[in-house]
Amino acid sequence: MSTAPGPPDLSPPLPPLPLRERKKRRTRQLLVDTSLELFTERGFGKVTLDELCDSVEVSKRTFFRYFSSKEDVAMAPTQDLWLTFLDVLDTADLGPADRPVLLLVQDTLLTALDRTTTDDWAHRALLSHNLIEQTPSMDAHGLHFCDRTTRSALATLHRRLDIPDPADLRPRLALDMVVAAFHCALTTWASTPTDSLSAHTRQAFTALASAATFPATPRGDG
Amino acid sequence: MSTAPGPPDLSPPLPPLPLRERKKRRTRQLLVDTSLELFTERGFGKVTLDELCDSVEVSKRTFFRYFSSKEDVAMAPTQDLWLTFLDVLDTADLGPADRPVLLLVQDTLLTALDRTTTDDWAHRALLSHNLIEQTPSMDAHGLHFCDRTTRSALATLHRRLDIPDPADLRPRLALDMVVAAFHCALTTWASTPTDSLSAHTRQAFTALASAATFPATPRGDG
DNA sequence: CATCAATGTGCCACTGAGTGGCATACGCGC
DNA sequence: GCGCGTATGCCACTCAGTGGCACATTGATG
Numbered sequence A, B: 001m002s003t004a005p006g007p008p009d010l011s012p013p014l015p016p017l018p019l020r021e022r023k024k025r026r027t028r029q030l031l032v033d034t035s036l037e038l039f040t041e042r043g044f045g046k047v048t049l050d051e052l053c054d055s056v057e058v059s060k061r062t063f064f065r066y067f068s069s070k071e072d073v074a075m076a077p078t079q080d081l082w083l084t085f086l087d088v089l090d091t092a093d094l095g096p097a098d099r100p101v102l103l104l105v106q107d108t109l110l111t112a113l114d115r116t117t118t119d120d121w122a123h124r125a126l127l128s129h130n131l132i133e134q135t136p137s138m139d140a141h142g143l144h145f146c147d148r149t150t151r152s153a154l155a156t157l158h159r160r161l162d163i164p165d166p167a168d169l170r171p172r173l174a175l176d177m178v179v180a181a182f183h184c185a186l187t188t189w190a191s192t193p194t195d196s197l198s199a200h201t202r203q204a205f206t207a208l209a210s211a212a213t214f215p216a217t218p219r220g221d222g
Numbered sequence C: 001c002a003t004c005a006a007t008g009t010g011c012c013a014c015t016g017a018g019t020g021g022c023a024t025a026c027g028c029g030c
Numbered sequence D: 001g002c003g004c005g006t007a008t009g010c011c012a013c014t015c016a017g018t019g020g021c022a023c024a025t026t027g028a029t030g
Helices: A020-042 A049-056 A060-066 A076-091 A101-116 A121-134 A136-160 A170-191 A197-211 B020-042 B049-056 B060-066 B076-091 B101-116 B121-134 B136-160 B170-191 B197-211
Strands: none
Touching (some): A101 A170, A121 A136, A121 A170, A136 A170, A136 B136, A170 A197, A197 B170, B020 B049, B020 B121, B076 B136, B121 B136
């Protein structure tokens, strides 16, 4: 009410969600969870959007106000992670100067992982990953999303770092290397989910360091 | 006229194509060229398959016997290159022992490029690449195809090379690095087609060698 | 408490990609 | 010329995704 400068609010933003917003988030989350469940049970192709929408009691028209495609809804976990990654890259401390971009990006991804891995995110991510591996169109959409994320991250790097030559390919390549390593980590994690995704990712980064010199020994005879 | 045994043909495999095969190839090529033309003119989304099929005087049903999707037809140039890459990787000499896989794969890709770059392949590839950059669904399908190709190549590496640990991530990472570098090369080539794609690729490989150590200097203040 | 604006949602009709099935026409060997 | 296999055309169908409009819910205002 008053615009008079009273004591500044210190901890009120707890229930600032306008109730309207909460319903939206609940609906969205319900769509994600239900789709993961149905797709995992019966396969991506065997579930129609009408069925999914009926299960959540939402019209198909509404579905497309939340997600851009049938594939999109089941990739929410991965997308959350990458959006967090972009956020961290945008705001976090850049660390010691002149450290390789590769290491900077690796740390950024690990930080994003720590921030994302909560509740049953791991469970959802696992279901999502398995679906992606079985569903070509989901794989395609996922790779495309990764690519856009990489471009966005590259723009951030150019904004926050002093990169003399704007056409230098190496920052982009460093980003791609980290993404490739993380994809490897996701795969190994999916088949051995006992270790944390974070641990698998660190392992993949280690492998990355010596990937360029890995020798090609012909089989059998020389 | 005469079926009498004259001197045996020394270079006869020139027209061994059973005539039927030639029509198929002509139709296929016509579909590719026409789609590149129409999509480039008016945009991927503004051209329906019915229009394309009418232009080539082919039924939609037939179209899908040649290509798996609307996106697929306009990506033929890139796919030709990667299929050649797989073929070279499958058959070519592996070079000196214990050379890094990374270099082996780089050479393989350059060989495939030499073998593919003919006629107006470059022209087609350029149109295709520009379309991919403007069309999200084509980009997605292209990345997916690359991913499958990489997996296939990895299988070939495991077959032809002596890789002690089948779970070692480094061969896969080396492959991904080469693919990433080539994508960079494609992009720079598309904006500067005066140099050959081969030259751009070599440059990207050079950048790749020092990408891991590229320093991240914070902008302005340290 | 009545009302109004904004926004989220439902419904309906529509386009267009992609598929299955069956009849037909063409290329090829006999 | 005659059958055989294969490529093609045609038709009807499913389903993802879009546009438009009418309706309900939220939250603010008098």
